[in-house]
Amino acid sequence: MRTGIAGLDKMLHGGFVPGRPYIVSGPPGAGKTILAMQFLREGLEGGERCLFVCLEEPPNELKINMRAFRWNLDDLDVLDANSDIRRFEPTPLLEISTEEEPAKMRSIGERIRKTPDFESKEVSVHSLQQLLKTLLVKKHYERVVIDSITALRYFCMREFEEAVTTQSFMRYLAESKVTSLLTVELPDEAEVLAESFLARGEVRLHKLRDETGIKRFVSVEKYKGSSHDDAVYSFDITNAGIVINMTPRAPVAS
Amino acid sequence: MDRVKTGIVGLDTMLNGGFLPARPYVVSGPTGSGKTVLAAHFLLEGLRLQEPCLLVTLDEPPIEVKANMATFGWNMDRLKILDATPDVRAHKRQRSVIDVGTSLDVRDMEDVTDIRQSSQVRALEVTVHSVQKMIKQEFSQHLERTKQRYKRIAVDSMTALKMFSMEGQDSRILIQSFLRFLAELEATTLIVSERLDRRKLETEFFLGRGEIRMHKWIDGSMIRRALSIEKFRGSAFDDKMHPVTIGDKGMVVALDPPSQIRGTSPEGKPGESLLETRLIDEVSNVIESVMRQIEEAHRRQIPIRDVEVALSRAMLAFQRRNYQKAMKIALACNSQLRERIAEAPPPPPVGMPPRPPVIR
Numbered sequence: 001m002r003t004g005i006a007g008l009d010k011m012l013h014g015g016f017v018p019g020r021p022y023i024v025s026g027p028p029g030a031g032k033t034i035l036a037m038q039f040l041r042e043g044l045e046g047g048e049r050c051l052f053v054c055l056e057e058p059p060n061e062l063k064i065n066m067r068a069f070r071w072n073l074d075d076l077d078v079l080d081a082n083s084d085i086r087r088f089e090p091t092p093l094l095e096i097s098t099e100e101e102p103a104k105m106r107s108i109g110e111r112i113r114k115t116p117d118f119e120s121k122e123v124s125v126h127s128l129q130q131l132l133k134t135l136l137v138k139k140h141y142e143r144v145v146i147d148s149i150t151a152l153r154y155f156c157m158r159e160f161e162e163a164v165t166t167q168s169f170m171r172y173l174a175e176s177k178v179t180s181l182l183t184v185e186l187p188d189e190a191e192v193l194a195e196s197f198l199a200r201g202e203v204r205l206h207k208l209r210d211e212t213g214i215k216r217f218v219s220v221e222k223y224k225g226s227s228h229d230d231a232v233y234s235f236d237i238t239n240a241g242i243v244i245n246m247t248p249r250a251p252v253a254s
Numbered sequence: 255m256d257r258v259k260t261g262i263v264g265l266d267t268m269l270n271g272g273f274l275p276a277r278p279y280v281v282s283g284p285t286g287s288g289k290t291v292l293a294a295h296f297l298l299e300g301l302r303l304q305e306p307c308l309l310v311t312l313d314e315p316p317i318e319v320k321a322n323m324a325t326f327g328w329n330m331d332r333l334k335i336l337d338a339t340p341d342v343r344a345h346k347r348q349r350s351v352i353d354v355g356t357s358l359d360v361r362d363m364e365d366v367t368d369i370r371q372s373s374q375v376r377a378l379e380v381t382v383h384s385v386q387k388m389i390k391q392e393f394s395q396h397l398e399r400t401k402q403r404y405k406r407i408a409v410d411s412m413t414a415l416k417m418f419s420m421e422g423q424d425s426r427i428l429i430q431s432f433l434r435f436l437a438e439l440e441a442t443t444l445i446v447s448e449r450l451d452r453r454k455l456e457t458e459f460f461l462g463r464g465e466i467r468m469h470k471w472i473d474g475s476m477i478r479r480a481l482s483i484e485k486f487r488g489s490a491f492d493d494k495m496h497p498v499t500i501g502d503k504g505m506v507v508a509l510d511p512p513s514q515i516r517g518t519s520p521e522g523k524p525g526e527s528l529l530e531t532r533l534i535d536e537v538s539n540v541i542e543s544v545m546r547q548i549e550e551a552h553r554r555q556i557p558i559r560d561v562e563v564a565l566s567r568a569m570l571a572f573q574r575r576n577y578q579k580a581m582k583i584a585l586a587c588n589s590q591l592r593e594r595i596a597e598a599p600p601p602p603p604v605g606m607p608p609r610p611p612v613i614r
Contacts, residue, residue, distance in 0.1 A: 028460045028485045086428065111440070114438055154426040209495065213494040
């Protein structure tokens with residue numbers, strides 16, 4: 001299954017194996033969301049049904065951000081899974097259902113969705129999973145992006161059960177047979193995260209700073225069930241999205 | 255799309271014109287790197303364009319913010335300040351200062367009547383909540399009064415806000431909710447945050463739609479500052495690091511030539527700034543020594559309230575770059591403290607293990 005980025009397909013020796021969860025990781029500002037969007041755009045062009053689950057930014061901002069690339073994303077389903085402003089009443093309820101339908105990208109407005117005055121929706125990992133289950137049966141998505149799994153981890157689960165819950169969520173994605181791309185936020189000096197163990201493959205984006213500005217690199221950290229390219233390549237974010245320069249670079253410390 | 259200018263010429267060029275409107279952004283960096291000055295520039299530019307602007311201050315009381323800004327000669331009279339400093343002090347009422355000390359009190363009274371708030375965990379959570387509530391209240395009252403929405407909001411600082419909220423379980427969710435709240439106000443927001451641990455991913459950094467990072471380092475005997483954009487969603491930007499100078503007129507970002515960052519020869523008036531750096535060093539050494547002695551005095555329960563007041567006066571002079579005056583006061587504090595600590599009874603001996611209870 002092609003990723004929509006020519007260089008990355010080459011690095012992955014053809015693309016992703018369908019039906020498995022993959023991870024794209026990197027520090028804030030590395031280009032994860034753009035990579036994920038290119039993955040979905042490739043699917044849309046082939047007439048596949050694609051879903052983007054927003055957990056970090058509201059869909060209206062996503063739409064404006066992607067406008068610069070002039071991609072046709074009208075048929076993309078976008079699920080707004082951003083939690084509302086928290087109500088500070090003592091509600092220990094974590095299993096609040098979102099009951100939200102994905103919206104087509106073309107119908108997304110310019111302004112942010114407002115938290116209603118009398119109730120607010122807190123998205124829990126359980127409710128999101130339930131919702132995905134229903135959606136996958138109903139709409140037969142072929143590509144799903146979750147942006148980001150870090151937000152899901154930080155805001156939608158209880159800290160003490162993070163590792164277990166993340167594992168269960170990844171397990172659920174693997175069982176659902178959909179090809180999914182999950183973005184993971186890394187701190188500047190990264191440690192190994194639980195998600196990396198659980199995914200079938202990880203594409204890592206690196207961001208380095210030198211005198212001439214930010215340099216971006218991409219590497220395939222792991223790819224189960226297929227050979228892949230071990231080299232680290234530099235890439236640029238252009239008007240056409242991510243473009244990988246296929247001349248190998250010296251490996252960067254990660 | 256219209257851009258929201260920061261008012262700092264070089265930075266606006268780096269941002270391709272400015273911020274995208276109605277989104278929260280983060281300014282990060284170590285202490286003294288110029289985060290607050292950047293935020294003040296951003297608000298000043300808003301005032302210049304007749305936009306309603308709000309400063310939510312959690313670090314410094316409004317009176318100090320005002321004094322600090324006055325050193326740049328800026329007229330920020332029309333700026334609304336929401337005093338959310340944890341210590342509610344009795345400042346003199348000023349036209350442009352919304353005294354939330356009282357309204358926060360009202361909140362607290364409300365919370366007391368609510369039986370569910372009585373546990374300590376709730377009480378801690380309410381603090382972040384109450385900041386949010388105060389902003390919301392001010393936002394809607396302002397809308398009612400003037401039929402105008404706040405266009406620019408600066409929160410200084412998130413680090414302080416985090417310290418109110420408890421460490422651990424909920425703090426990420428609280429920050430997520432707070433950022434969501436700021437985004438729903440549809441004002442362009444600047445959040446000042448210190449990056450405490452490079453190995454930890456702080457919530458506001460990945461939820462913020464962009465990050466401007468301030469850098470500060472010592473080059474020979476000069477403090478040098480620079481600025482870079484680390485992330486800016488939905489826009490192209492200049493990704494180079496550019497040197498920053500903070501002068502009488504505020505912050506200036508020098509776009510050319512970028513090689514200046516690494517240069518070793520101090521530009522401008524070397525003699526003067528070198529002298530200034532030495533003075534700063536000397537004064538801060540004395541202040542540090544005073545602070546150590548204050549700690550010691552607290553440990554031994556020696557009353558030193560008047561010295562603390564004098565020290566804060568010294569700090570104010572220091573911030574206003576009146577180094578001679580700061581030095582004078584700080585030295586006086588130092589000798590006072592030494593005297594009192596010497597006079598006080600000796601500290602209880604340390605290292606003695608507590609006696610086990612006698613069992614009869």
